Amino acid sequence: MPLTKERFEFVSQLALQRSAIVLKPGKEYLVQSRLDPLAKSGGYESLGVFIDDMRRKGGFGEMHRLVIEALTTNETLFFRDLHPFDAIEKKLIPEIMVRRAKERRIDIWSGASSTGQEAYSVAMLLREKFPELASWKVTIIGTDLSSKAVEKARRGIYSQIEVNRGLPMPLLVKYFEKVDAGWQIRPDLRKMVDFRQMNLIEQWSHLPRFDLVMMRNVLIYFDVSTRKKILDGIQNTLHPEGALLLGASETTLNVADAWQAENCGRTLVYRLKGERGATRTLAN
Ligand SMILES: C[S@@+](CC[C@H](N)C(=O)[O-])C[C@H]1O[C@@H](n2cnc3c(N)ncnc32)[C@H](O)[C@@H]1O
Structure with a gap:
């Protein structure tokens, strides 16, 4: 199920406030692919339900921290660019x-x-x-x-x-x-x-x-x-x-x-x- 605009905005605001990572509209696929596994491992029936639960809980708990981690791009290699x-x-x-x-x-x-x-x-x-x-x-x-x-x-x-x-x-x-x-x-x-x-x-x-x-x-x-x-x-x-x-x-x-x-x-x-x-x- 595609992410709704509100849920995407919630996640992009969270990323901006906590890591400064900018997720502009168009990055819904990235949010979906990075957060789907988290929602599944937490036993949520869908990513939407997972995001709604985070919104309800508010604050910045373990769940929020894991979301930020999952949104980082860790691509790197030895002697990158030489x-x-x-x-x-x-x-x-x-x-x-x-x-x-x-x-x-x-x-x-x-x-x-x-x-x-x-x-x-x-x-x-x-x-x-x-x-x-x-x-x-x-x-x-x-x-x-x-x-x-x-x-x-x-x-x-x-x-x-x-x-x-x-x-x-x-x-x-x-x-x-x-x-x-x-x-x-x-x-x-x-x-x-x-x-x-x-x-x-x-x-x-x-x-x-x-x-x-x-x-x-x-x-x-x-x-x-x-x-x-x-x-x-x-x-x-x-x-x-x-x-x-x-x-x-x-x-x-x-x-x-x-x-x-x-x-x-x-x-x-x-x-x-x-x-x-x-x-x-x-x-x-
Ligand atoms: C693409 S990697 C770059 C790794 C390495 N510097 C290189 O050039 O290969 C970007 C890294 O920035 C980290 N990062 C993103 N936002 C950050 C922040 N607000 N504070 C510290 N690290 C951050 C990510 O976790 C990720 O590991």
Whole structure:
């Protein structure tokens, strides 16, 4: 049975308020396909009855939380788009290593880390290309709204299909071990990444000041004012000379004017404009 307009509006308002994900009319199929299994597993006779029950209950309980989780798109893969990882290897890490040679520490954030492939890709890259960092304090934090995705990232177990997507065979052999459910990241690499559940539209707490922020393929789900708030938030948590990487179809242009894009091979790296960096340096 197709979703009524009222029920679709209720779900899209809930998604907007709790995750900032925008579901415009036309996305009824997505709501239906993501929420049908939830309604079934909850024993509801239809998705409509399930949504009506949520409306009646009001507030924000477990049921609402599960709905938000189900509406997130967790698509990701190892070394997604390749070029950003070239920029990290050829320019960003060497630059950070010069800048932070005294403290010997690097802080990296994979915002919207989904099931962890992006953060583990960075960890493998550091291990492979920068062995000298073994004596540095390297922190990679992965955060995502979806607690299911965060749990999977922490476990670090991926199916054969998932490891076939983007992961070079030599890295699979070196950094994973075969387990019943597929391939698990070896404990020493898993220890390099700290995964946490965090909603980008709520308070960002306990984050260090980052040298590199990867906020890729998540801004696309938000409206312009939410994108701006998130970019402003990153501005306050990034070293003045730090770097931001966005997804291939995302930009700061016409969203937040504190940023400028710099070509780095075949990818764009976003930096804070000069005077912002200077102001923040003074404030530190
Ligand atoms: C398409 S994945 C991107 C994963 C990875 N960054 C990449 O580029 O491959 C988008 C992720 O954003 C997360 N997300 C959506 N809304 C969010 C929010 N309000 N706060 C934090 N994460 C959110 C989803 O749970 C999902 O895992």
